[in-house]
Amino acid sequence: MAVEETRTCHESLGLDEEDLLKIYRNMLLARRVDERSWILNRQGKAAFVISCQGQEGCQVGAAYNLRPGYDYVYPYYRDHGIVMTLGMTARDELLALLGKKEDPNSGGRQMPGHFSSRELNIVTASAPIGVQYPQAAGSALAFKMRGEDGVVLACGGEASTSEGDWHEAMNMAGIHDLPLIFLIQNNVYAISVPEPLQVAGSIAKRAEGYGFPGHQVDGNDVLAVYEVAREAVDRARRGEGPTLIEAKTYRMTAHSSDDDDRRYREREEIEGWRQKDPIVRFERYLMENGVMSEERKEEIGQQIKDEVAKASEYAENAPFADPEEAMERVYAEA
């Protein structure tokens, strides 16, 4: 592990200590909100949880390169780390978890993890896997047509590459050199289906066939992801075209609160990956590089704990939308 930790040196990436602590906070916040969600689920308060645990490195590392509210983002349901890096709060997340009226994504209409924010240019996400990719290509094309330097980040799990939509968007991105970054978080499983039954060959390698670069990166090394995403974002902003990033990671929880992963994977495998927990790894990096002390860590941990507790209390007490609100906003008015 020591190798990964020292390989990427934050100074060489142009990140200062403040950046690093922000990245750390975002990762930890995502984790703690996620953990809180499971507690609310066990308490019978949250009908459904879908986790980011284990993937915070991929998410925060990539999103930290974006300009919130300028670039367009098509996150997938695990991207709690992305949307919080862009500006969503613990409160927003827990309001969504509980389906409350104030849920900024959908007012309680959609499941948790179906992100949306007009202010943050997070384009409303849905459940059907893969549909975001052609849409992301369109948003990238709009930037290109107007000559703007906005970029688009489109995310999904490894299984999302199995849908035709992914390929159609890859092809379009390659044809028009679109400012589009595909971030594939390969967490080994699609619910129960393991990678060998899902992906032929290599996701990262496929980019070449479309005429643009593809990178495989250790998704549990937040700075490695940051680095490759920065290169991709810079390239896109310069008008040089798309990049595909395949971040190798692992889903540390069951697929969702409806899933029982003991049916299809061994406990030892999960334990093995716990050793590579991106947050633990980054903590060690910060400590070894003198960026964070044990005290500071405690302090940040406590702040986040408080933030999440307050957010949870707020969300639990927040009202639902009235039943009849279901009838509203079917059509937009001119």
Added chain:
Amino acid sequence: MAVEETRTCHESLGLDEEDLLKIYRNMLLARRVDERSWILNRQGKAAFVISCQGQEGCQVGAAYNLRPGYDYVYPYYRDHGIVMTLGMTARDELLALLGKKEDPNSGGRQMPGHFSSRELNIVTASAPIGVQYPQAAGSALAFKMRGEDGVVLACGGEASTSEGDWHEAMNMAGIHDLPLIFLIQNNVYAISVPEPLQVAGSIAKRAEGYGFPGHQVDGNDVLAVYEVAREAVDRARRGEGPTLIEAKTYRMTAHSSDDDDRRYREREEIEGWRQKDPIVRFERYLMENGVMSEERKEEIGQQIKDEVAKASEYAENAPFADPEEAMERVYAEA
């Protein structure tokens, strides 16, 4: 051009003179039937023509490797050369052209070029581009599951690779090492849309991303296509998995009888490709290698001419299905 002609030596491919003449006949028959179709169109007898002209090399070269009625074939609408190599006759083709009751593909229900034959294992084709690929993967999987050495050939133009279905099938083929050969006839245009607006990167190269071989081949050199297809078929029969073949060729006619290609391409370009006509090239090869004399050529030409004329006469005089037949065969009976 001399280079291509002598590069592939038929003896080294295990083809004897009889084989070569069969291949030649199939190519010429496809061409002559096609030419006849345009005449019938101009005479107002054929509502719609869709041509194979220019692609006979890709088609016959590939199909000559198959076992008709054993292997499964998913041709696309230009594959007159394939279905005739498998056993369809000029008469069959012209009955289909005119939509007559005896049309073996569909009894006049479908447009010409929408091939089907239960006896020849030509799986019924339709107009929506790309749908055949997942189907072909399924047929290949059935061979594999039963441990049989059948192979499946799935064909399309370069634009068919733009549909999601193509990718989904490529992935499936790679995952299960299916006995499936993708034959992409890249004829530069999709109706009016030129390759650079259709295909990012390279079709042939994409195979690697799915973990199996992809070959680019000169589609106007029938023996070159035969060679690469033979390798692919052998590999598939041995259970070693799929191959992608991208045959570079050119559409010598307008897209169809409904199209006016002067809107989008230069006459000079077409003339340039006429010089590479796969039939002319193969004729020269046969003559230079002493396989065919000028006399023999005349003789074969005359035989085929007669065959086509007779077939045309038959088809023109054949009856349509009764209008009410449209009501039949909607559901199969147990």
Added chain:
Amino acid sequence: MTEKNLLQAIHDGLAEEMRSDDTVMVMGEDVGRAGGVFRVTQGLQEEFGPFRVMDTPLAESLIVGSAIGLSVNGMRPVAEIQFADFIPPAFDQIVSEAARFYYRSNGAWNVPITIRAPYGVVPGGALYHSQSVEAYFCNTPGLKVVAPTFPADAKAMIKSAIRDPNPVLFLEHKRTYRLIKEDVPDDDFEVPLSKARVHREGTDLTVVSYGLTLYTALQLAQKISDEEGIETEVVEPRTLYPLDRETILDSVKKTGKILVISEANLTGSVAGEIASIVAHEAFEWLDGPVMRLGAPDIPAAAFAKPMMDFFVPSAEKIESAMLELARY
């Protein structure tokens, strides 16, 4: 006879067909080791191996498309779409391809596949795990669409679907999976894919329904019989396409009134087709308006429970529609 819920009945139907016919196979996302997200295929992979019970990539067009290709090369695949909401990517393969092979090849190629899809509102399911998709498919000649509600029918009909030489879309209401239990015959009985079922005879009005709303309507029919002496004839189409028009029309000709209930968005639903057949062909027998009840015309059920409950046609709404029509 053994008491079974809908899940078990379908599971057993699949298992029995796989045992008696080597060409029958199951394919879809998570159908293998996990046994399906609803556990319909549980244990099948252990018994039949990783090919006959195959976890596919996440690609619905591929699932149905390759099922087609398997079927024309000797297999009888049962393809699972994990949630009916995710059937749109397979739409082309179903309506343009599977449904038309037989017709377009003039009878040469048929496509004996079954496509299973769990549908209907379920708590927490929200917009994309709740939809009733049947109307998308009930105008596709060449396709059969079935939606049995009760376990015994479901077991028999999954067998009929597998044995049918045509493509069959087999819809299962998720909320009835464990809710409805009944004795299911152990022997190999078949229910044809062409016959509606009259659950209850009556003289005052006809209710036509399927899925969860049928279950509710049956209870209410008993209730208003007990409480008000109103006798409702309850008809379940079982096969939604092609419809058993005769059974429906015979019932309406007897009662003079019809209420069609489904959980789908009202406008454009299958209920409209049934209503319009009646309005055309039983007009002379009608003693009241041809009534329909469905979900409101909004995209689908919301995640938040109050909005979700608002979406589903409730027992109250169903009862008052029945009473309104009976008293007309």
Added chain:
Amino acid sequence: MTEKNLLQAIHDGLAEEMRSDDTVMVMGEDVGRAGGVFRVTQGLQEEFGPFRVMDTPLAESLIVGSAIGLSVNGMRPVAEIQFADFIPPAFDQIVSEAARFYYRSNGAWNVPITIRAPYGVVPGGALYHSQSVEAYFCNTPGLKVVAPTFPADAKAMIKSAIRDPNPVLFLEHKRTYRLIKEDVPDDDFEVPLSKARVHREGTDLTVVSYGLTLYTALQLAQKISDEEGIETEVVEPRTLYPLDRETILDSVKKTGKILVISEANLTGSVAGEIASIVAHEAFEWLDGPVMRLGAPDIPAAAFAKPMMDFFVPSAEKIESAMLELARY
């Protein structure tokens, strides 16, 4: 006023919108240099360049999906599906995505796109260049489906569609492209996407139709008026979803009889929805069965002309249905 056919009217509507709004663009297969396979977009690429008139790869899901993405990033794309028969690959992007952005984001994201699709039987078109696909889409809240028949309406409605903040599916009957000509106002007039049009007033029966069958029905209405003194009120929905129920119901309440005609396969067609609305809400006013006429329930029109002609509701069939109902 200038006389124009349907093709020209749509072309002009597009061109005018593109001139007056820089964000309006056209995309699809062969829309650029070739000007579209039906020439609707002819000359537009020369005027507006290769991006605003963009030839896309052959991928309908991409066409609609990227139109969605363009629209949420400031553009107003008009996506062309070359033939309505090829819309199924885009089904998911239309019904699950475009139609739901606004609802699911609680009003934050809307999708102002127009999807043009030529539909209907055309000689030689056969199974896959002939279909009437409207029923697939007319149960999708959040989507508007329009199908104008006459050039002036079409020009105005393509503009309304482009300006509408919602996704609009714009259907064009191929056989009417050159068949129907009329004077089209030169100025910028709009027709709302919510109003049916009464083409002809009458007292004896109401005919509701659109597309080629509307055109035929209008001629026959004149004929049976001249020959038999039967006065038919002819209503064109223009927008098929959501329907202008009032105009249809008002007409039926006046005439007491309704015949709904379309070229789609009868069962599961939009005609059924219209019929069932009438059977429910105008029941008291009905003096005859709610009649429908459509194509038979077979996959689509065949290639061979005799079978093709058999498929399309003919003038004879339409006239006899009108007379049958009038005389009921």
